[in-house]
Amino acid sequence: MATKTDTDATHILQADHREVEGLFSKYEKSSGIDRKREIAQTICNELKIHTMIEEEIFYPALKGKIEESLLKEAYVEHDDAKVLVNEIAEGSPNEDFYDAKVSVLKEQIEHHVREEEKMQDNMFQQARAADVDLNALGEQLLARKKELKAQAETSGLPPAKATTF
Structure with missing residues (x-):
C-alpha cells in the first residue's frame, strides 16, 4: 500500500536535520x-544537498515574507x-584536526x-x-533533492560553494 509523502517544506527540512543529527551521533560512537571516513562523507553529502535545496528553493521563497535578518544569518551560517x-x-580521519572539525561542524549545525x-x-x-505554499515548495525541494542524491551517487557532488564571501 502506497503512503502519501509529506510535502510540507518545513517537515522535509526538519527530517534532514534529524538525519544529520543521527549521523553526527554515529560518527561520535564510531x-x-x-x-x-564513510560517515563523515555521508554527513558532508547530506549537508551539501540540504544547503543547496535551502539556498536554491526555500530561502528565495521566503524573501520578503519573513525577517530578513534570519535569512541573511542563515546564508552566513551555511557558508x-x-x-x-x-x-x-x-581530509582524512587520521589527520590531527579532523575529529575537531567534525565536532565544530556539529556545533554549527546545531546552532543553525x-x-x-x-x-x-x-x-x-x-x-x-507567511503567504507561502509549503506543500508546493516541498515538492520542489523533494525533486531537487532527488536529483542531487542521484548526482552524489553517480558523479559526486562538487565542493560546497560559498554565497556570502
Missing part, C-alpha cells in the same frame, strides 16, 4: 579510519559550515537548526505564518 564540509570531505526550527519565532514558524 572508531576506525574507514568507518569514520561557515561549507568551509568545514569541504575540509572534511577532502535551533534558529530555523527551535527558537521562539523561528524561521519555520515565520514561513508557516
